[in-house]
Amino acid sequence: MARVLITMPAEARRGEIIEIRCLIAHPMETGYRTGDDGKRLTRNIIRRFRCFFGGELVFSAELFPAVAANPLISFWLRASESGELRFSWEGDEGFSQVETRVLTVT
Amino acid sequence: MKRRAVLGWLALSGQLASASTEELRAAILLYTGGVEPKPGGVQIDIAPLVENGNAVPVTLRVDDSPMRPDDHVQGIALFNQLNPQRDVARFSLTPASGKAQVATRIRLATSQQLVAVAKLSDGSYRSQAVDVVVTLAACVE
Amino acid sequence: MKLAFAAVLLLPLLLGASASRRSGYDMMSPALQAMQRDDGSNPAMLWADGGRALWQQWACGKCHAPAAQSMSGVAARYPAFDTALKKPITLAQRIQQCRRLDHGAELVPESEDLLSIGAWIALQSRGQPAAPPTDERLRPFRERGQILFERRIGQLNLSCAQCHDQRAGAKLGGSTIPEAHPTGYPLYRLEWQGLGSLQRRLRNCAAGVRAQPWDWNSEELVDLELYLMQRAAGMPMDAPAVRP
Numbered sequence: 197m198a199r200v201l202i203t204m205p206a207e208a209r210r211g212e213i214i215e216i217r218c219l220i221a222h223p224m225e226t227g228y229r230t231g232d233d234g235k236r237l238t239r240n241i242i243r244r245f246r247c248f249f250g251g252e253l254v255f256s257a258e259l260f261p262a263v264a265a266n267p268l269i270s271f272w273l274r275a276s277e278s279g280e281l282r283f284s285w286e287g288d289e290g291f292s293q294v295e296t297r298v299l300t301v302t
Numbered sequence: 303m304k305r306r307a308v309l310g311w312l313a314l315s316g317q318l319a320s321a322s323t324e325e326l327r328a329a330i331l332l333y334t335g336g337v338e339p340k341p342g343g344v345q346i347d348i349a350p351l352v353e354n355g356n357a358v359p360v361t362l363r364v365d366d367s368p369m370r371p372d373d374h375v376q377g378i379a380l381f382n383q384l385n386p387q388r389d390v391a392r393f394s395l396t397p398a399s400g401k402a403q404v405a406t407r408i409r410l411a412t413s414q415q416l417v418a419v420a421k422l423s424d425g426s427y428r429s430q431a432v433d434v435v436v437t438l439a440a441c442v443e
Numbered sequence: 444m445k446l447a448f449a450a451v452l453l454l455p456l457l458l459g460a461s462a463s464r465r466s467g468y469d470m471m472s473p474a475l476q477a478m479q480r481d482d483g484s485n486p487a488m489l490w491a492d493g494g495r496a497l498w499q500q501w502a503c504g505k506c507h508a509p510a511a512q513s514m515s516g517v518a519a520r521y522p523a524f525d526t527a528l529k530k531p532i533t534l535a536q537r538i539q540q541c542r543r544l545d546h547g548a549e550l551v552p553e554s555e556d557l558l559s560i561g562a563w564i565a566l567q568s569r570g571q572p573a574a575p576p577t578d579e580r581l582r583p584f585r586e587r588g589q590i591l592f593e594r595r596i597g598q599l600n601l602s603c604a605q606c607h608d609q610r611a612g613a614k615l616g617g618s619t620i621p622e623a624h625p626t627g628y629p630l631y632r633l634e635w636q637g638l639g640s641l642q643r644r645l646r647n648c649a650a651g652v653r654a655q656p657w658d659w660n661s662e663e664l665v666d667l668e669l670y671l672m673q674r675a676a677g678m679p680m681d682a683p684a685v686r687p
Binding site for chain 3: 349351352353354356357358359407437438
């Protein structure tokens with residue numbers, strides 16, 4: 197389980213557009229570096245990030261090796277109703293992680 | 303002040319095409335399905351001078367989209383000129399996004415041009431190019 | 444009139460040495476400063492958060508009050524004198540001791556766990572001034588640290604002082620030479636794409652001038668850190684920081 201930091205307001209007014217920032221610990225090994233033994237280090241990156249609200253996909257990102265290690269993704273969401281946000285990261289070497297957060301909309 | 307160099311497609315195709323610029327154009331057209339993006343309408347916020355290319359903050363945005371079901375930004379993609387490969391990231395948005403703005407941190411191997419392309423719900427594409435100078439670290443571990 | 448004029452000339456001295464010292468944070472680009480300031484984007488916070496989890500997992504609370512209280516100011520006053528060992532030790536060594544003696548667990552230098560708990564504890568001193576202890580027993584070690592700082596080493600035959608005292612602010616290749624204050628450690632160095640300790644950085648510096656890097660937890664590294672903290676006395680702690 198990689199460490200994750202999600203920054204978002206716990207509460208929002210209906211219609212308010214909130215910023216969500218997701219930071220995850222991951223080396224995002226590009227596949228272009230060579231190790232000390234001269235051999236190419238295998239690519240190991242997060243390839244896809246998705247955010248679902250109430251089961252519906254609201255935002256997604258396709259990442260390539262040019263995204264920095266410990267990737268930060270910031271995006272916005274219009275708060276429509278209270279519900280659960282599900283964040284998922286998938287990548288090389290079977291990497292898969294899901295986090296959930298509750299958003300209360302008043 | 304963030305420097306934004308507007309590079310029209312006319313100017314780009316008019317230049318002597320280096321291999322990387324050709325690849326950049328090809329990567330962009332792959333994203334747009336062959337449609338020529340119109341310059342302007344999408345912004346890249348990035349420092350014009352970067353002291354370390356390992357983690358460069360960048361914000362991509364389309365400021366004037368109402369993000370309504372009938373009129374919204376469906377995607378924003380970022381391409382580069384001189385990294386080992388042209389793609390950096392592709393973001394997909396929905397009307398629920400509310401605001402067409404994404405931010406991340408990217409790797410830049412050297413001073414180069416970046417191009418952002420926005421895909422709009424009416425099938426059109428907008429683009430913006432920016433030049434970034436990257437100074438490289440002296441002491442590499 | 445003459446008195447006022449003299450006072451203006453002496454103002455930097457009156458304000459204290461800290462007025463003219465600049466931390467690595469001060470010398471970074473605005474983009475990196477913003478990255479450090481924002482806990483939601485500072486990659487170092489991934490480790491600090493991990494440290495918070497370890498504090499609970501290891502039940503540090505059995506002996507220590509909550510970290511925000513019990514660890515407040517601690518990182519600011521290390522290295523400190525260890526009476527049993529009769530020499531100074533770093534905060535990381537103190538944590539290693541604690542885990543070893545009280546829990547029978549060995550934390551390896553520069554391991555993810557030690558870095559994480561170190562980041563979490565250092566965070567509790569953020570904003571507080573570096574406060575090296577005035578303990579007289581530290582004096583000979585600090586002086587050794589100063590001698591090391593001023594001694595030329597390596598194939599390039601350079602001393603720390605030549606870059607970081609005499610040429611701070613100038614450029615080495617594309618990088619600005621910092622004054623080399625330790626107040627941000629452990630920190631996320633973009634070069635490392637991860638969190639690392641002051642000792643890792645000092646070992647890099649030695650390798651950079653083609654000198655044999657000192658061993659982890661060697662007396663040289665501890666003496667250097669002791670001297671660097673004295674040199675930075677009064678400057679605000681900003682760990683866990685971001686640096687290029």
